[in-house]
Amino acid sequence: xADFAGLAxxxxxxxxxxxxxxxxxxxxxxxxxxxxxxxVAVLPRVLTGVERPRTDAVxxxxxxxxxxxxxxxxxxxxxxxxxxxxLAAAAGAAGVPYVLSTLSSTPIDEVIAATDGPxxxxxxxxxxxxxxxxxxxxxxxxxxxxxxxxxDVPVLGRRLRDVRAGFALPPEVTAANLPAxxxxxxxxxxxxxxxxxxxxxxxxxxxxxxADLAWLRERTRLPLLVKGILDPRDAVRAADVGVDAVVxxxxxxxxxxxxxxxxxxxPEVVAAVGDRVExxxxxxxxxxxxxxxxxxxxxxxxxxxxxxxxxxxxGGRSGARAALDLLAVELRDALTLTGCADPAxxxxxxxxxxx
Numbered sequence: 001x002a003d004f005a006g007l008a009x010x011x012x013x014x015x016x017x018x019x020x021x022x023x024x025x026x027x028x029x030x031x032x033x034x035x036x037x038x039x040v041a042v043l044p045r046v047l048t049g050v051e052r053p054r055t056d057a058v059x060x061x062x063x064x065x066x067x068x069x070x071x072x073x074x075x076x077x078x079x080x081x082x083x084x085x086x087l088a089a090a091a092g093a094a095g096v097p098y099v100l101s102t103l104s105s106t107p108i109d110e111v112i113a114a115t116d117g118p119x120x121x122x123x124x125x126x127x128x129x130x131x132x133x134x135x136x137x138x139x140x141x142x143x144x145x146x147x148x149x150x151x152d153v154p155v156l157g158r159r160l161r162d163v164r165a166g167f168a169l170p171p172e173v174t175a176a177n178l179p180a181x182x183x184x185x186x187x188x189x190x191x192x193x194x195x196x197x198x199x200x201x202x203x204x205x206x207x208x209x210x211a212d213l214a215w216l217r218e219r220t221r222l223p224l225l226v227k228g229i230l231d232p233r234d235a236v237r238a239a240d241v242g243v244d245a246v247v248x249x250x251x252x253x254x255x256x257x258x259x260x261x262x263x264x265x266x267p268e269v270v271a272a273v274g275d276r277v278e279x280x281x282x283x284x285x286x287x288x289x290x291x292x293x294x295x296x297x298x299x300x301x302x303x304x305x306x307x308x309x310x311x312x313x314x315g316g317r318s319g320a321r322a323a324l325d326l327l328a329v330e331l332r333d334a335l336t337l338t339g340c341a342d343p344a345x346x347x348x349x350x351x352x353x354x355x
Contacts, residue, residue, distance in 0.1 A: 001287055001307045001330075004323055007314035008079070015165045016078050019196070020309050024157030025257025029250050033284030036261030040293045043350040048339035055331050056095075057343040059301050060146055060223040060244060060278065062118065065095025066328055067301030067343045068291060070308050071282060072122030072148065072227075074103035077173045079313040085114035087312050090320035092117025094328070099148055099303070102126075102135065107176045108142045118145035122227070123216075124153065125208045135177060136219060147220050148247070149213065152228030154206040156197040157255040168195035178203070210237060217242045227282065227303075228255075230265050232272035239276040245300070246273065249282035252305055263297065270298030288330025292338065295346040 009017050023030030057067035070091045077083035084106040091098035092115035100111050102124040112119055121139035126132050139147065161167075168189035175183035186199035217224055226238045227247035235246045248266050250259045262283045270279050281294040282303040294302045304327070311323035331343075340346045 001311075001323055001326060004307060004310035004314050004319070007319075008310035011313050012079065015167050018161035018165060019078070019159075019167055020306060022159055022161035023253035023257065024159050024255055026160075027253060028257050029259045029261070030253025030257075032261040033250070033253055033263070034286070036263040037284050037286075037290050037293055039353050040263060040297065041352040041354070042292055042296045042334075042338055043352060044337060045339035045349070048341070050336060050339055050341050053332055053335035053340055054342045055328055055335070057301060059097065059280075060225075062145070064097060064118075064301075066291070066331060067295065067299075068324075068327065069097040069099055069120065069280075069301065069303050071303035071305035072099040072101040072120075072150070073305060073309055074101045075105045075169060075173050075175075076309065076312060077105035078169070079309050080316050082316050083312075084111045086317035087308060087320050088112075088115040088117070088119060090317050090324060091115065093321055094324035096324065097145065100144070102177055103175050105173050105176055108138050108144070112142045112144070120144060120146035120148050120225070122148045122150060124150055125205045125212060126203055127205045128203075131178070133219075136216075138177070140220070140222070144222065146223040146225060146244075147216075148225040148227050149216060150227045150251075151208060151213075152230075152249065152251055152255050153200070153204060154208065155204070156194070156200040157251070157257065159194060159197070159254060162194035162196060163192060166191045166193055166195070175199075210241065213238070213241050213243070225280070229269060230259060230262070232265075232268045235269045235273050235277075235279070239273050243277060245278035245280060247280045247282050247303060248299075249303070252283045263293070266294065266297045266299060288327050288332070288334050291327070291331050291343075292334040292346055292349075293351070295343055296349040296351045298347060301343075 055066045088098040097118045099120045121144040169186045223244040225245040229246045248262045278300040281299040285302045311319040
């Protein structure tokens with residue numbers, strides 16, 4: 001799937017490429033995510049009689065074609081004019097959930113209309129509680145299948161590539177789910193300032209608490225996921241609130257630079273929550289082998305981020321579908337080579353760290 005990155009880089013402007021590809025600070029955590037996954041060796045089983053394994057798995061009580069969901073990512077019309085509807089349609093055709101960002105460049109109802117597959121809505125907590133309630137109502141009315149709240153963005157991480165470029169959104173790309181004018185700061189280019197960070201700081205609520213999460217749990221009957229968990233103690237507390245799943249994530253290395261790699265923390269989180277909630281891995285997943293690694297470390301499934309934006313940039317809906325088809329081939333190969341009949345068996349494989 002790394003081939004899509006090269007195709008995307010040849011297509012995108014340098015500023016957009018860096019906005020998608022970059023991390024915070026000196027990108028220590030961004031690099032660590034890949035290094036940690038690459039250190040995970042999976043111990044194959046042999047003589048299991050598996051000829052053609054299944055890739056389907058259950059996420060949040062629903063069977064999906066793979067234990068994979070497309071991660072929430074903002075402003076997808078930056079990558080391709082068809083943006084979120086194209087990526088959602090590709091995910092639906094591939095049989096996996098699509099997670100729609102609060103900062104989508106296409107309204108919720110238009111994205112839902114573009115796909116036959118499940119759409120989960122990702123919620124950023126905003127300073128305007130009335131707007132949070134409105135987003136929830138719109139997600140429910142549109143038919144979103146789950147709700148994912150991101151909890152690791154009290155402020156935007158200092159993403160130096162965007163700061164140095166003075167990156168700002170072009171006029172035609174807007175935060176379509178926010179009221180008109182609420183994203184003006186994101187379009188105000190200033191040398192040495194990330195307009196995205198200025199906008200985020202203005203509209204995001206920096207002091208989200210466990211009481212807010214409890215309010216959200218009471219507000220929705222949809223399956224509820226919490227994204228941005230690294231400390232096992234926070235995973236346990238989320239389970240106590242009544243969430244259905246936690247996502248072990250460092251925001252793709254885009255928030256605290258120096259945070260641990262998600263693959264490092266995943267086994268501790270799984271051990272802490274047991275069977276109380278599902279545990280998904282986010283940040284750094286690039287292949288079917290990485291999906292296998294995550295399953296063997298105890299994850300229920302993964303969120304797939306940047307590779308899907310690369311594929312969208314390279315070929316719109318067809319590019320995104322090709323990437324997901326390739327991922328399915330890679331996952332099936334990985335399951336076959338480890339003697340697993342399905343992803344559930346992969347969760348019983350042993351792993352070694354260091355090769």
